[in-house]
Amino acid sequence: MVVTGASGGVGRAVVRMLGAQGAKVALIARGTTGLGAAAVDVGAEGGTGQVYEADVADYEQVRHATERIEKEMGPISVWINTAFSSVFAKFTDISPDEYERTTAVTYLGYVWGTKAALDVMGPRDAGAIVQAGSALSYRGIPLQSAYCGAKHAVKGFTESVRTELLGDGSGIDITLVQLPAVNTPQFDWVLSKLRRHPQPVPPIYQPEVAARAIVYAAEHPERKEYWVGASTALTLLAQRAAPALVDRYLAWSGARSQVTDEKAPTGVSNLWEPADESTDHGAHGSFDHRSHGHSPQLWLSQHRRPVLLTLAAGAAATVAATVVRAKRS
Template sequence: MAPLRGRIVVVTGASGGVGRAVVRELGRQGAKVALIARGTTGLGAAAVDVGVEGGSGQVYEADVADYDQVRQAAERIEAEMGPISVWINTAFSSVFAKFTDITPAEYERTTAVTYLGYVWCTKVALDLMKPRNAGAIVQAGSALSQRGIPLQSAYCGAKHAIKGFTESVRTELLADHSGIHITLVQLPALNTPQFDWVLSKLRRHPQPVPPIYQPEVAARAIVYAAEHPERKEYWVGIPTVATLLAQRVAPALVDRYVARTGIASQQTDEKSPTGVANLWEPADDDTDYGAHGSFDRRSHGHSPQLWLSQHRGPVLLALAGGAAAATAATVAALRRRT
């Protein structure tokens, strides 16, 4: 894929959190960004951010849980901005609560936004990209797509579904020898406003499971994936790598560990916030929440693992070269001794 400068990139969930950080990063790349979300205040502020960073942005209000709204927004984007090159899905909502405390309507709504939102957006993107046989779709995933934790059954279920859905679509594209790529970026715990605006039934304020990363780390990974979508999956952050590998090697042990630590580690000592929840209505119609949540002091702004992942070819070559040089030096030393 070519650099993103001047290309049309769609971002869902663009008004806050990871999506907000992504559109800023795209602005720095000089992209033309179509911003999709529900909250008008956050969307407007996000479009300004794109322009400040050097790109251009246009706002398209839509609920990703509604296929017709997504389709209409995409048709407007292509009519007003041009053909879509990249589609990035980050939109989601959820409920912080034990499974037995979540109502059927709340569970259904979470699934409609967080899982079916990706399905509808992917379908619309593919319908538009297929005639051109070119494009990229980037799905913002999570370490929780392969390892469920307590208090987030609706979110974990949706992220598991996104992984399976994306793998299925990828194999269909490969079978068709398509020029369209789809990739998944597995993210760690992030300092986003979700812990202030997602519906919570907990007695204490929800928090990301430490260690926590800033949303800009996720944004850099997602934009890199948009430029290099041929890789099927990216893992971001050491905690993501450790979680996914541990789940493969010793899932029963991980079950017991998460059962013992997972509830306390997702709550602060403060009382749970009340009055704000974006499950049914946008939380940012009157307030711009931005990209960051309440945990700046505890969050990491960089991930060495991400850099290594993005440069694994040169790193492996350097390691191989170093090993070869060390071997040659050892052989030469042994020859001198004999």
């Protein structure tokens, strides 16, 4: 089982869970220290972890890592893409090279990982690819145009590949796990041009919630999409039902909800270089005290209860609309 972005955040939580299942896990990321610690985690949980340093934005590095994995660990049965980077800033404050780099990591990293996986799975006509998506693939928000654009692209790309595989009668499945705001080191090491420290948009979930969804999707990849978190369900429904209302709501609250009042940005950036080259940041960020450990929406998504999920999201959308009307009045 291959996991990109395995050294920290959601990817780190995923490899720990895979280790607990006794899996053989190939860990792909850039940071030497983070990767090494992740491999130790896999072994401590009962699995086998092996490190493959690669920048997912570079197809040749991904292809070379794939060849080594197949040779050293055996045939790849599951490929999980979680790697990303981004910039917290208004679009007008992001330079062209920063935008291009974010897109190369967060979008093309998934494209290259998917291509590498299909190249080795195709001749065997078996395997599963899991993409860690985002609620922001349905709805862009302020200060994250680079990330939102890339996640929208991942969704469209994945849907296109899925239809091709279905058309070919392939035995390979590809699925999306749409994640909410997650308490990961992202908010401490992603490039920020904000005056205050960035934070996830509440409600916030622990990375283990995301990891459970991703591991479940790897075991049940025939479903095209899984939802995690109340915000994911709300975002999908609200965007479909009242996009103009969502625009106004985000214009009013979107930027403020993404910064804290307590501290300034860390000054660390993993956009060009890994932030865990010499320091292991683990899976969790700095918002443990505000993060949820469970997601009812994931259970509904896993157990095919779309009507209940839609009703729950609809109730939340009604509350949001009431808040906006009150603010405007």
